[in-house]
Amino acid sequence: MKRAITFCLLLVFVLVTLLAGCTAPTSSPEAKEKMLRIATGKDDYTNSWGGKAVLCSEGLVMFDSNMKIKPLLAESWKVEDGKIYTFQLRKGIKFHDGTPFNAQAVKNAFETYLKKSVIRDGIEVIETPDDYTVKFILKKPNPIFLSNLAVYEEILSPAAVKKALEEGVSEELIPQRVFVGTxxxxxxxxxxxxxxxxxxxxxxxxxxxxxxxxxxxxxxxxxxxxxxxxxxxxxxxxxxxxxxxxxxxxxxxxxxxxxxxxxxxAATTYGLDWFSFNTGRDPFNDLQLRKAVKYAVNVHKIVKAIFGNEEPVAKGPFPESSKFARPDLRSPEYNPDLAKRLLAQAGWSDTDNDGIVERNGKPFKITLAIGTREPAWNIIAEMIQAQLKKVGIALEIETYEDQALREKWKKGEFDLIAQTSIGSPHDDPQWHFETYYSTHGSFGYPPVIRDEELDKYIGELKMAAGEKRIQKYHAIQKRIEELVPGVYLYHEPxxxxxxxxxxxxxxxxxxxxxxxxxxxxxxxxx
Known part of the structure; x- marks a missing residue:
């Protein structure tokens, strides 16, 4: 009897345990959404500069953290004669709308919204031998073709592009209106x-x-x-x-x-803060006066005030770590006495003892146009203002929203203008020189100076490679140093x-x- 009771109790225990295991599992709380909140100062986040290009869409290649080209939508490529680039594309990728990514999608990009881009201009023809092969045949060798692909190119869904064009969106505006990528x-x-x-x-x-x-x-x-x-x-x-x-x-x-x-x-970045002169009008069409301002500005003091050290001081347009930087570039010299002598030699003197030099009765009063995007420029401008006053130059600071500042530059309505630029948008600085120093430059902005010798050197870059290319860059930097079209301040950490x-x-x-x-x-x- 005792054994029977024990057996029954054991049986009940086993059954309860089994039944407990069969009961419906308790519902676990729903996983919390993972949301990243990023603060930005610009309202238009639908362009490539802002980040849409790498959140929504991708190109054939990309830069890694060491500025080396690596595959992205293309898995490999080969180059023939410096003019023929053949890319093998990855298979099985789809755009956000389900459209397959393939060679025709790449070709479509270059025949529509990339048709007028910097990179499209040098391409003779684009061939698609099969669904996952794209061949670019260039008009002439371009040493920075791959770098340009990594910077400027983004492949969007051809179906989404077609729909936008049918709705009246212009080809130029497609990258700002269509966000359907891979x-x-x-x-x-x-x-x-x-x-x-x-x-x-x-x-x-x-x-x-x-x-x-x-x-x-x-x-x-x-x-x-x-x-x-x-x-x-x-x-x-x-x-x-x-x-x-x-x-x-x-x-x-x-x-x-x-x-x-x-x-x-700073040594590993390509950001550059500087200011350029309006060399197209008085007073800074005079090299001697540009030099006077250069020597009057204490670059080291400005940089130390902003960063607490002088590490980012710029000797030229690129960090010394760049293979294209001239090895003999000198640190910016602060010499207010020399600045005063240069002003005097140009006929400027303080005849009424008000602290401002004059020439022919006209005081040396100039403006510095700065933007609102980079907060450091408020400090920079005020320090430049105080330093120029010490040599007899009155500086008025004018602050503009970014678009208005670009218009001032485009129209030449300034004496000095803040430049927060990219010394190079990729691993080769050709873009920087073409944009700021060439009379045949990009983006519709006037060059900071017009000089035939500079134009010649910059034009020759398109065919130069290897050591010859480096020598061309050295020659360009030497010529810029002679012309003083601006004053470099620092490379942005x-x-x-x-x-x-x-x-x-x-x-x-x-x-x-x-x-x-x-x-x-x-x-x-x-």
Whole structure:
């Protein structure tokens, strides 16, 4: 009897255990959405400069963190005679709308919205031998063709492009209106003046995207962006040209235990802050007066005031680490006495003892036009103003929104103008020289100086390769040093600041086009 009872109890225990195992599992709480909030100062985040190009769309090749070309949508390529580039494309990739990525999609890009781009101009013909092979036959060898592909090219869905064209969108505006690419994120919505939203591409070809959503918060004031990060209202600042961190805020962020500061040294970046003269009109069509201003500006003091050290001081348009930089470039010289002598030799003197030099009764009063995008320029402008006053030059500071500043440059309505430029948008500086110093330059802006010798050297770059190319660059830099079309200040060190919950983030590469290309790997751990 006792055994029977024991057996029955054991049987009941086993049955209860089995039944417990068969009960419906309790529902686990729904996973929290992983949303990355990025503060930026510019409202138009639908262009390549802003980050859309690397969130939504991709090109055949890309730069890695060391500025080396690596495959992207193309898995390999070969070059023949410096003129024929044949790319083998990856298979099995689809655009966000389900359209297959193939050779025809690449060709379509160059025959529509890339038709007038910098890179398209040198292409004679594009062939598609099969669905996954594209052949570019150039008019002549171009040493930076691959680099240009990595910078300027993005492949969009031909179906989406066709639809936009049928709706009346011009070819030139396609990159700003069509966001259907192969990238890790899809464009969701843009609330003007407030935010731009991207959602993850569930079928991204490179792997699983960890973030569910990226929201760009529009915060024009740089100090407010810093405060928003500290308050936990955003997760990332400083990672693009429209979200720069004020240099004076860097130390504060570095000491915040809830924030991780990312830094890329000036020697490894391509950002350049400088100012150019209006050499097309009086007074700075006079080389002697340009030299006077150059010697009156204490570049080392300005850079130290901004960064706390003189590491980023620019000796030329490129960091000394660049293979194209002249090895004999000198550090900028501060010599106010020489500046005064040059002014006197040009006929400028202070006859009424008001501290400002005059010539023929006209005081030496000039303007410096600066933009609102980079906060450091407020400090720079005020320091230049004080330094020029010491040699008898009165400087008025004029501040403009970015677009208005570009119009001032285009129309030549300035004496001095702030230039926050890219010394090189890729691993070769040809673009920089063509944009700023050539009379046949890009983007419709006048060159900072017109000089036949410079034009000759820059024109010869298109055919020069190897050591000859380096020598051409050295000659260009020497000529620029002689002409003094501007004053180089510093190479921009890069800073980004993020909440510590961000994982796998890196500040790379140094190009504004591609700084968000790593976001598909980023995760958030609360």
């Amino acid at each position: 990238g890790p994120f899809k464009f969701s919505k843009w609330t003007k003046g407030q935010e731009v939203v991207f959602v993850k591409n569930e079928d991204y070809w490179q792997g699983k995207v960890k973030l569910d959503r990226i929201v760009f918060k529009i915060i024009p004031d740089p100090h407010t962006r810093v405060i928003s990060l500290e308050a936990g209202e955003v997760d990332l600042i400083g990672n693009d040209p429209f979200s720069l961190i004020p240099p004076q805020e860097v130390l504060r962020l570095q000491n915040n235990p809830e924030i991780r500061l990312y830094h890329r040294a 890069m800073f980004a600041a993020a909440a510590k919950k961000l994982k796998n983030f890196e500040i790379s590469p140094p190009l504004p086009w591609h700084r968000y290309q790593v976001l598909w790997k980023v995760d958030i751990e609360e």
